[in-house]
Amino acid sequence: MVKKMEKINDVVFIEGLGYDSNIYLIGDVIVDTGTGMNQDYVFSEIKKAGMDPAEISHIVNTHCHFDHVGGNPLFEADISIHALDAPALENADSNAILGAMFGKSPTPMEVKTKLQEGDKVAGFEVIHTPGHTVGGICLWDGETLISGDTVFANGGFGRMDLGGSPSDMMRSLEKLNGLDVEYLLPGHGPWVENGRQHIRWAYEMLRGMG
Ligand SMILES: [Zn+2]
Numbered sequence: 474m475v476k477k478m479e480k481i482n483d484v485v486f487i488e489g490l491g492y493d494s495n496i497y498l499i500g501d502v503i504v505d506t507g508t509g510m511n512q513d514y515v516f517s518e519i520k521k522a523g524m525d526p527a528e529i530s531h532i533v534n535t536h537c538h539f540d541h542v543g544g545n546p547l548f549e550a551d552i553s554i555h556a557l558d559a560p561a562l563e564n565a566d567s568n569a570i571l572g573a574m575f576g577k578s579p580t581p582m583e584v585k586t587k588l589q590e591g592d593k594v595a596g597f598e599v600i601h602t603p604g605h606t607v608g609g610i611c612l613w614d615g616e617t618l619i620s621g622d623t624v625f626a627n628g629g630f631g632r633m634d635l636g637g638s639p640s641d642m643m644r645s646l647e648k649l650n651g652l653d654v655e656y657l658l659p660g661h662g663p664w665v666e667n668g669r670q671h672i673r674w675a676y677e678m679l680r681g682m683g
């Protein structure tokens with residue numbers, strides 16, 4: 474089956490295969506890299522988008538979990554991740570990265586840029602959204618939200634027992650609920666239009682649990 478390339482404005486959507494996170498391409502910037510276990514698939518998707526994988530100059534990781542950072546070593550690219558999740562990569566902290574869950578022992582990675590709230594990457598603004606991990610981020614351009622494992626389509630949100638906390642998640646969803654999101658591009662599952670509604674569902678779901 475040949476899948477057509479999906480593009481949301483300037484963002485190319487590469488659906489995660491197996492345990493891989495979804496991957497997003499914005500020009501020569503790649504947002505999350507999957508586990509690294511499906512290199513042929515990921516590289517062929519990048520080529521379908523008209524990019525040479527060797528030309529990717531910059532990796533932005535939404536958080537430190539292995540299903541999002543495991544593919545980083547496949548690229549000769551600078552890594553950016555929030556300052557609070559950076560030590561997990563630098564120290565190859567298997568607990569924080571969830572190496573065992575994926576049957577891998579991570580190797581240390583150099584982090585070039587330690588992101589903070591309000592930083593700009595590839596025309597997107599960094600929003601710090603802890604709750605799933607301490608240094609989780611979303612990327613926001615005023616219309617499109619790349620949401621990592623903070624919030625998913627249909628009212629889903631990230632697990633809070635893998636390095637995060639429910640009170641942080643509550644504050645993060647509250648923050649995202651204030652944005653007028655059209656396209657929600659999550660770390661797993663489908664991307665959706667009318668993202669604001671999906672975020673509202675997640676926010677109300679978590680509030681109902683508390
Ligand atoms: Zn994930």
Ligand SMILES: [Zn+2]
Pocket residue numbers: 536538605622631
């Ligand atoms: Zn995660």
